[in-house]
Amino acid sequence: xxxxxxxxxxxxxxxxxxxxxxxxxxxxxxxxxxxxxxxxxxxxxxxxxxxxxxxxxxxxxxxxxxxxxxxxxxxxxxxxxxxxxxxxxxxxxxxxxxxxxxxxxxxxxxxxxxxxxxxxxxxxxxxxxxxxxxxxxxxxxxxxxxxxxxxxxxxxxxxxxxxxxxxxxxxxxxxxxxxxxxxxxxxxxxxxxx
Amino acid sequence: xxxxxxxxxxxxxxxxxxxxxxxxxxxxxxxxxxxxxxxxxxxxxxxxxxxxxxxxxxxxxxxxxxxxxxxxxxxxxxxxxxxxxxxxxxxxxxxxxxxxxxxxxxxxxxxxxxxxxxxxxxxxxxxxxxxxxxxxxxxxxxxxxxxxxxxxxxxxxxxxxxxxxxxxxxxxxxxxxxxxxxxxxxxxxxxxxxxxxxxxxxxxxxxxxxxxxxxxxxxxxxxxxxxxxxxxxxxxxxxxxxxxxxxxxxxxxxxxxxxxxxxxxxxxxxxxxxxxxxxxxxxxxxxxxxxxxxxxxx
Numbered sequence: 001x002x003x004x005x006x007x008x009x010x011x012x013x014x015x016x017x018x019x020x021x022x023x024x025x026x027x028x029x030x031x032x033x034x035x036x037x038x039x040x041x042x043x044x045x046x047x048x049x050x051x052x053x054x055x056x057x058x059x060x061x062x063x064x065x066x067x068x069x070x071x072x073x074x075x076x077x078x079x080x081x082x083x084x085x086x087x088x089x090x091x092x093x094x095x096x097x098x099x100x101x102x103x104x105x106x107x108x109x110x111x112x113x114x115x116x117x118x119x120x121x122x123x124x125x126x127x128x129x130x131x132x133x134x135x136x137x138x139x140x141x142x143x144x145x146x147x148x149x150x151x152x153x154x155x156x157x158x159x160x161x162x163x164x165x166x167x168x169x170x171x172x173x174x175x176x177x178x179x180x181x182x183x184x185x186x187x188x189x190x191x192x193x194x
Numbered sequence: 195x196x197x198x199x200x201x202x203x204x205x206x207x208x209x210x211x212x213x214x215x216x217x218x219x220x221x222x223x224x225x226x227x228x229x230x231x232x233x234x235x236x237x238x239x240x241x242x243x244x245x246x247x248x249x250x251x252x253x254x255x256x257x258x259x260x261x262x263x264x265x266x267x268x269x270x271x272x273x274x275x276x277x278x279x280x281x282x283x284x285x286x287x288x289x290x291x292x293x294x295x296x297x298x299x300x301x302x303x304x305x306x307x308x309x310x311x312x313x314x315x316x317x318x319x320x321x322x323x324x325x326x327x328x329x330x331x332x333x334x335x336x337x338x339x340x341x342x343x344x345x346x347x348x349x350x351x352x353x354x355x356x357x358x359x360x361x362x363x364x365x366x367x368x369x370x371x372x373x374x375x376x377x378x379x380x381x382x383x384x385x386x387x388x389x390x391x392x393x394x395x396x397x398x399x400x401x402x403x404x405x406x407x408x409x410x411x412x413x414x415x416x417x418x419x420x421x422x423x424x425x426x427x428x429x430x431x432x433x434x435x436x437x438x439x440x441x442x443x444x445x446x447x448x449x450x451x452x453x454x455x456x457x458x459x460x461x462x463x464x465x466x467x468x469x470x471x472x473x474x475x476x477x478x479x480x481x482x483x484x485x486x487x488x489x490x491x492x
Binding site: 088089091111114 | 222248249250251253254255292293294298299434436437438441444464465466467468470471
């Protein structure tokens with residue numbers, strides 16, 4: 001897989017257990033990480049918004065912020081889907097939507113993954129982490145169909161194994177990695193993407 | 195600061211900015227082509243202009259419509275749209291109903307009470323415009339807030355949308371009773387002074403807003419894509435509407451909003467929308483940057 005892996009965008013999906021998993025991964029990224037990372041973490045609508053950003057920023061050498069509508073994707077930046085919006089990719093920028101929940105989720109991982117695959121095709125790297133439902137499985141299939149790559153967290157290392165297991169079950173996952181190896185993998189992938 | 199919109203790589207450390215070239219494959223080019231043909235066809239046949247809608251969300255909504263209509267391709271959907279007007283009506287609903295809720299973003303309503311209402315009080319007469327009001331939840335939220343703040347009688351609220359079906363739902367003011375529980379929480383978090391149940395009557399699983407809330411509300415059809423300014427306002431809300439528009443259309447709407455806003459008037463955008471790069475960015479001062487409330491100083 002790694003010989004043809006040169007992504008331009010990394011998209012990450014998680015729900016239950018995501019705060020811990022993201023903290024571990026983001027904490028391992030090099031300060032010179034050159035790619036943009038877009039993250040959907042399932043979240044409630046109740047205004048604890050700034051806290052997730054702050055908590056992840058504490059652990060991450062890269063700037064972490066909630067994506068704004070029409071904001072450009074900048075390398076070496078981590079963008080979080082804001083609560084109660086779907087996050088899409090529109091050319092080289094983000095686009096938000098307030099459409100209906102998908103599998104009860106808004107933001108939805110599938111919506112982000114599918115949108116990223118539309119624009120970045122084979123240059124998309126999807127990462128499916130711990131979570132309690134199957135969001136991200138359909139999106140992983142779409143990324144693969146466009147020639148991109150998908151990595152899933154080893155369910156055995158996941159607080160909630162259902163989400164990575166569902167993605168793996170589709171056959172669309174290229175590589176299964178334990179949580180503490182994902183950051184290192186992304187560092188290598190980003191280097192080859194330059 | 196995490197939540198301030200900052201679009202450039204301001205680090206000044208020479209960090210590489212990846213130009214983010216999209217790499218579409220052959221299939222994508224074809225779907226893109228079909229999407230363009232669809233919006234052209236709809237415009238030429240029905241005069242409805244979706245040509246400047248934001249591409250990503252438009253593409254997604256059209257794909258959902260393709261599946262729902264049993265068409266095989268976007269072109270198949272276009273064929274239906276051209277020859278079967280009810281299919282166009284269904285697509286229209288899909289493209290224009292913005293899913294929303296009462297007191298969505300309670301922080302915004304709190305901020306409105308704290309930072310805007312006190313200043314509006316100094317006017318003998320207050321005109322408010324909900325531009326793109328969809329099914330009206332934002333309008334009823336405003337009406338409730340104004341009643342609680344004792345300002346309602348001095349206000350004239352204009353609620354406009356281009357979709358007549360959405361407008362009618364807004365006029366009817368009917369909400370599913372199941373949703374009222376969530377709405378109640380939002381209402382309280384938004385600074386509600388009483389109980390949400392004071393404002394509606396419930397019957398057979400439906401809740402209907404009290405007609406007193408509509409007394410000073412004018413629901414009217416208006417298309418932000420094509421229509422002009424029709425009045426001057428003290429407060430304009432255009433929240434989570436322009437996320438569905440591309441840059442060109444967003445600019446047009448900002449021109450329209452600015453032309454419709456009185457001096458010292460307030461503009462409120464959606465929580466993750468920005469004035470950055472829009473034509474009147476320099477013509478507003480922030481009142482609450484985090485909640486996207488701005489004031490026109492001149």
